[in-house]
Amino acid sequence: MKYPTRVPLGHFPTRIEKLERLGGHLGGPEIYIKRDDQTGLATGGNKVRKLEFLVADALAQHCDHLVTLGGPQSNHCRQTAAAAAKVGLACSVVLRGDPPGRCLGNLLLDELLGAQIQWSGGRSREEVAEELMVQLRAEGKRPYLVPLGGSTALGTLGYAAAMQETTAQLEELNIPIDLMVVASSSAGTQAGLVLGEALFGYRGRVLGISIDSAAAELARRVQELALGAAALLGVRGDHVEAGSLMSKIDINADYLGGGYAVVGPLERDAIRTVARTEGLLLDPVYTGRAMGACMDLILQGAIGKGQRVLFWHTGGAAALSGFYDDLL
Ligand SMILES: Cc1ncc(COP(=O)(O)O)c(C=O)c1O
Structure with a gap:
C-alpha cells in the first residue's frame, strides 16, 4: 500500500496483550487490548x-x-x-x-x-x-x-495503517478476533479502521462506541472520512465503494451518559475495574466510556461469552488528574 509521506513520531507497532483477569472478572469472553496508549509522544494515544x-x-x-x-x-x-x-x-x-x-x-x-x-x-x-x-x-x-x-482524510490514514499493522499481528499471534471495540468521537479513528478492514482482510466487526454524537451523524462522518482516505490511497472504486464501507460501519450510541466529558458511574466503574484487575489506566472521556459500554454489553449478553474481543486503548490517561473531583 502506497501511503503519503509520514514523519516518524511514535513507537510502532504497539503491543497486543490479553486481559486475563478482566476477562475472568466478566465471566467469559477473551479480551485483548491494543496498546495505542503507548504510541510515545508525551504519554501517547491515538x-x-x-x-x-x-x-x-x-x-x-x-x-x-x-x-x-x-x-x-x-x-x-x-x-x-x-x-x-x-x-x-x-x-x-x-x-x-x-x-x-x-x-x-x-x-x-x-x-x-x-x-x-x-x-x-x-x-x-x-x-x-x-x-x-x-x-x-x-x-x-x-x-x-x-x-x-x-480527523481529516489524511489523518484517517493513520488508522487504516493501524488496521494493517494489527491484522498482521493477529495473524502472527493466531488470534481470530470477532469484535474490535473503539471509542469514536471526531470519527477519524473508526473511519481508518473501517477502511483498513476493507483493505486488509480483517473478518470480524469493528464497533464504534459513540462518545458524543447520535449514531446517524457519526456514521455519516465515518463514511465521509473513510471514502476521503480511500481516495488519497487511490483505492476508491477499486476494493472500496460507499455501499460496502457503509455496511462495515457499526455504531452504538447508547452510552452518551450526561454528555461529552461528563463522568458518570459507567466511566468511574470501568476505570476502577480495569485499574484494579489489570493495573491499566483508562481515561475519563473516551476509553473509560468505551470500556464501560463494552463491559455492559458483555454483561447483557449482547457480546457473547465465546467471542474474542480486541479493545483499542486509544490513550487519554494523562487527563485523569483534570477530573479528580469526578473520579474520587
Ligand atoms: C483517548 C481518545 N480516545 C479516542 C478518541 C476518539 O478518536 P476520534 O476523535 O478519532 O474518533 C480520542 C479523541 O480525542 C481520544 O483522545
Whole structure:
C-alpha cells in the first residue's frame, strides 16, 4: 500500500496483550487490548498515528506553526503540542471555554510542551482558531490548521495503517478476533479502521462506541472520512465503494451518559475495574466510556461469552488528574 509521506513520531507497532483477569472478572469472553496508549509522544494515544501524516503535510507546505483546537482536557491538543515540539514547530491550541482554577492533566502538559493556549470563552473554537490563523499570517508566519481530533482524510490514514499493522499481528499471534471495540468521537479513528478492514482482510466487526454524537451523524462522518482516505490511497472504486464501507460501519450510541466529558458511574466503574484487575489506566472521556459500554454489553449478553474481543486503548490517561473531583 502506497501511503503519503509520514514523519516518524511514535513507537510502532504497539503491543497486543490479553486481559486475563478482566476477562475472568466478566465471566467469559477473551479480551485483548491494543496498546495505542503507548504510541510515545508525551504519554501517547491515538492522535500520534494521525499526526505522522498531518505533520508531514505541514512540513511539505513549509509551515512553521501548528494551530489546533479541542476541549480543556484535549488529548489531541497535548499530542499536537508534543509533535510540534519534536519537529521544531511552534504550536497554538484553542481550548473551549474559560481557564479553570487549576492547570491539571493535559492542560499542564500543554503548558510544559510550550503550546500557546488561547481560550475560546463564549465563542466557537473554530471561529477563534480561524481568527488566529489570519493573525499569524499577518505576522508573517505560516500556520497549519489541524482540525478537531486530526480527523481529516489524511489523518484517517493513520488508522487504516493501524488496521494493517494489527491484522498482521493477529495473524502472527493466531488470534481470530470477532469484535474490535473503539471509542469514536471526531470519527477519524473508526473511519481508518473501517477502511483498513476493507483493505486488509480483517473478518470480524469493528464497533464504534459513540462518545458524543447520535449514531446517524457519526456514521455519516465515518463514511465521509473513510471514502476521503480511500481516495488519497487511490483505492476508491477499486476494493472500496460507499455501499460496502457503509455496511462495515457499526455504531452504538447508547452510552452518551450526561454528555461529552461528563463522568458518570459507567466511566468511574470501568476505570476502577480495569485499574484494579489489570493495573491499566483508562481515561475519563473516551476509553473509560468505551470500556464501560463494552463491559455492559458483555454483561447483557449482547457480546457473547465465546467471542474474542480486541479493545483499542486509544490513550487519554494523562487527563485523569483534570477530573479528580469526578473520579474520587
Ligand atoms: C483517548 C481518545 N480516545 C479516542 C478518541 C476518539 O478518536 P476520534 O476523535 O478519532 O474518533 C480520542 C479523541 O480525542 C481520544 O483522545
